[in-house]
Amino acid sequence: MNGWISEFRMSKEQNGRLGWVERIGYGLGDLASNLYFQMFNMFLLFYYTDVFGISAAAVSWIFLLSRVWDAVNDPVMGVIADRTRTRWGSFRPFILWFAIPFGVAGYFMFYSPDLSPGWKIAYAALTYTLVSMLYTAVNIPYSGLMAVISPSSAERARVSSIRFIFAFLGGWVIVQFLPPLKESLGGGDDVIGFRNTMLLFAAMATILFLLTFATTKERVAPEATTSDRKQLGEDIKTLVTTRPWLILVFAGLINLTAVAIKNGSNIFYFKYVVPGTSDVEVASFGSGGWMAMILGVMCTGLLIKFFEKRKLIIWLTIIGGIGMALPYWIDPGLRITMPGVETGAYSIFGLEMTSVVFFPENPRWIYIINLLGSFAAGPPVALVWTMYTDVAAFIRWKHNRRITGLVVSAAVFSQKFGMAIGGWFAGMLLTWCGFKANMEQTDTSKHGILLLFSLIPAVLIVGQGVAMFFYRLTDGQMREIEKELDEQEAASVPV
Template sequence: MKLSIKEKVGYACGDIASNFYWRVFDVFLFIFYTDVFGIPAAAVGTMMLVTRIIDAFTDPMMGALSDRTKTKWGKYRPYLLWGIIPIAAAGILTFTVPDLDQDGKLVWAYLTYIFMMLAYTFINVPYGALLGVITQDTQQRTMLSSFRFVGAFSGGTIVAFMTPFWVSTLGGDNEILGWQLTMALYGLIAGGLFCVTFLTCRERIQPPKQQAKPQQDILDLFKNKPWLILFSIALIIMLTISIRGSVGTFYFKYVLAREDLIGMFSGAYLISLGIGAAATPILTKFFDKRRLLISLMLGVTLLSVLFYLVPNDSIPLAFAIQIGIGLCLGPKSPLVFSMYADTADYGEWKNGRRSTAMVFAAAAFSQKLGGAIAGATIGYVLGYLGYVANAEQTTGSIHGIVLLMTLIPGFFALLSIVFLYFYNLDDASLASYQQDLDERRRDPEYQ
């Protein structure tokens, strides 16, 4: 079945909405905590690691809950409405700076960031699971996933480029108020976009009734070899993306001394990510997903090494390499999330049970855990090398920022290639599994 443009765009609206939060975290949250909130870099790194570990429990729980939800609107779509108020409130509270001492501020940061991650999980896990039940056609899934991430990078580009403007415009001389009002604005926009996704998308694949306990869903994942490998790949690539995304603000503020270019740099990068995502359906017509991803991550590795050699006064070259890395990383998300939907098919074929949301919940956890390890890595490296917020940096901290922007994410990109060699769910085997599933689903006793 060929999906309509309306449904593809409608599904993409959900990730535009999500990126009014995720991209703020990715680009601005670390430097907000250090330079505005006043928390030491190492403490921020630890906080991000601890709070994301909590998601090790909440993501699978959310997957199990939504897999077992039954409403007239489907399993997953209702959460797009139910989650609007929590995520909007959490966004505002996370960027609120209370009048407390250092320890009190740190406790506040922990509590509000945990709330933010829980709210994000509540709405984003079911949203991701929708991809697995809208269509079974693998090329249509890739197309839908591509639309999704074009939306994600479009929303992310707006956030990266416009957030500094909105903070200064809405807050004036009060930067803290500017952040609160900016997040309130983003909450309103995101809520409207989630409603669009709810109204335009349909759940067409009806899996067998979920009779197993949630623990069985998790055990099924650990028996699903393609999913295990894909989880590892997504986690490692997320390290590459998150480290580079967060450190870019430090790189322009302290290494290049061009803080005025942060929005433009992040925007150019996200536009290139969007172009790469948009090109994914075309690329997958000619290249196997696995081989394509290997080639792209090799490109990221080589360009990251080249970035390390860029002189501090070569800003156009830094932009050019950053755009090249974005073009290589852009197809990653559509490819990986399309492949996750494929592993859900494989899991149903192997176990006779389908846990679509659990598959995507664990996928979301790989993203969050990758971001957590990235945040911890940034915090510990900067803390060890003597980073001090809003001050002239030492030679050591400057070199640390450069390494975090170049060779360290390049290493993780190279590591992902090693894991990709073990992923064996190709198009031919997947087609065979899906044909067998179609025959099973025609049996009334299977439902």
Template sequence: MKEESPANTPSENQNVSGLERHGYGLGDLASNLYFQMFNMFLLYYYTDVFGIGAAVVANIFLFSRFFDAINDPLMGIIADRTRTRWGSFRPYILWFAIPFGITGYLMFYSPQLSGNAKIAYAAVTYVLCGMAYTAVNIPYSGLMAVISKSASQRARVSATRFIYAFLGGFVIVQFLPSLKNAFGSGDEILGFRYTMALFAIIATILFFITFLTTKERIKPDPQQQSRSDILASLKILFTERPYLVLVLAGLLNLTAVAIKNASNIYYFKYIAGNADEVASFGGGGWIAMILGVMFTGVLIKFFEKRQLIIWLTILGGIGMAAPFWIDPSARISNPGLSTGPFSLFGLQLNNIEFIPENARWIYLINLIGSFAAGPPVALVWSMYTDVASYIDWKHKRRIAGLVVSAAVFSQKFGQAIGGWFAASLLAAFGFQANQTQGEDAKLAILLLFSIVPGTLIIIQGALIFFYPLNAKRLHTIESDLAQRNT
């Protein structure tokens, strides 16, 4: 059960308005129009549309993360030491929104190339987009640590943020297939190109809104400038257990999610026999996760945050692994939930099926597991800001940017490892794009869809047992910081 804490918090003047919470959340909608596009469709795009071998794609994914090993912490250090009239973190959202939009579009531009030139283009644009993502997303994530001194307020901001993050995933999985078909008229290259152009424009505008509606309330430490100070901050990070637990947990989570999302379209195309089902399957899962996040505020009134994350994460992992034992042809009768055909931007699109009529059993399992996965994702990100407060309290160092840079790096590195592993396993088991798959390739797809990501998620939940910052300790930290600042 949740630990009791005094009713009056020391940061009552740190309340974040609804407008600001939603303005901040729109930034993660912008991020996830890219991040979830990469998670769910980039491997498929490279292998089945752009025409690159799975083993080559695996190497591109892995190679690009060597740049992030330097770029991400460097961006965190730079943001921590930035001093402008807009604050330390918000300026980067303004400055890099447009480069973020342009590089994402270029990834899916698909020029007429062949051989090594095609591979080079994919690698260069993927790296450039990763660098732009770093430049805007690390400051964006760091902003949550300085948006309020109150841990409870930051948890509310995080919950709102992830409603929009999951909405981004829903938009991608539901609208990308229809938009791609409508824009491309059967040409998947053109379909992806024009759809990504639309998402790039929307993402850029959303980041501008985030910049305009947010505020930094915790002022930077003017003494944090020197090289020795940077080295000391890095040393602190890698000796603090709360930080190390969260980084490893984040790496496990994003690796699992990348594997699962990348495998969805392969599962429905080559095993279930209907690639179009990926939209309804994924869309239902994202809606369930959004509902889970919306219930987060209720759940943390009755359960301590750390315990809630542990058990819901393990439940979500079990749900993710379960389809390994479910016959893909087994169906359940239900009335279905669909919108019917509709028009968007003048384009006639297919109906959205949140749950298709006569759905497969894996839909029900996916809904339960996705609902359970919603609250932990939002709460874990609020934990990163708690760690930043803990380091400020213990070491008198405000290094929120550096702390969240590790979160973003583990996110991107997990995505890369997951994509690399999925592509490598497909290549090793004889996968051939756009052909009938042998039993070995089908087994690889099924493992990627169920057992592998489910096991990683269960391990992640168990790892949170070792996270030491409970509600009582956080309240003490918050009170002490308020007294020190006064």
């Protein structure tokens, strides 16, 4: 196995280009991450309130307080990765070491033991925090790996596009297969259904992470560094005074806050605001959006040939924000006459699954708007992550410091903290509006759910585009920086 992997690795390494086995192998890691991340993003608030039986207010504080702890351990993980030296590199070994613990902890997070209300809150807080820490231990090194997998910014952009195709594929898998798997594996019992479904997803994620470790390689060699307090202090000072990094962190924070609010409210919107919506329609809405995002990411390589990354992000986030806002004014029952594509019933590993509607006949207008907005949301996500690796190269060029792990730890922190703020806000707004799980909702609570589904995330997404207006590290500058770094490395190689 190692022989043919090595052959493919060497096939395109000239000029920093990678083979397809390595590009896909790296992407599998984000598929693994999103089997967890999107499960939490789309279903965790609902699971805790409607299945495990915790109040929305308690869940919101669990989300927020856990992220306060992440404010400490995320940068620490970045520092540890930067200073790790093994025969596998600085970042890859963490994927190997923590893949299995991450899988096991994710399963127990959805185990749902029969406890008293107080102990349920404690169990949820403990397992959620543990999984978040293990997510940090795997995902910060995984994200840092992209910065050292190739010295070329253009190749990192290609890898990032492929990575996010797999990331969004993970979201599609969750929204498309969780409902029928939950029913099939639980026999109508949501507690058992979630538990067994997460066992399947956890096993898949573990295997995918191990494949990422086996198929990738670190090519940008780390410099010799010390781990003393003075060196670390200088690294942090350099980071927090780098303007492009600060802008990316802020933009990422508000983006993930919006995404957490929007995706977490989808299931509440269809359950309580649009009564009579079938499970197939709900799955179709979610899976259609994810497929549109995947298509958007696939177009990223083409788009960046004609548009500068920063400008592309600004305009696409504004378009996506408008798409998110429109459902506030549109009757959710309003439909448009269009042909549909529907499969028949099928089975997976002997489990009978419901039919899949990729584009339902006479779909709701909100379905069409969701497709367009989701397509626009795809490229910015992939491009922002390439910008983090650009910032790492910029710091290396300007300050002669390699702090890739610290740079990307902020990306993961803003991602998780944004999700936490979104989850906290959604839970608190539901509480303020008088939401009661598994009951008929008042007009006030329905309006609160509608705001979470549309206007609130729309304003945040547009805010991300405004923030990116102040990001000034252009594609042309990055090409010059890469050229100078290559010349410096060539000059330092002994003859």
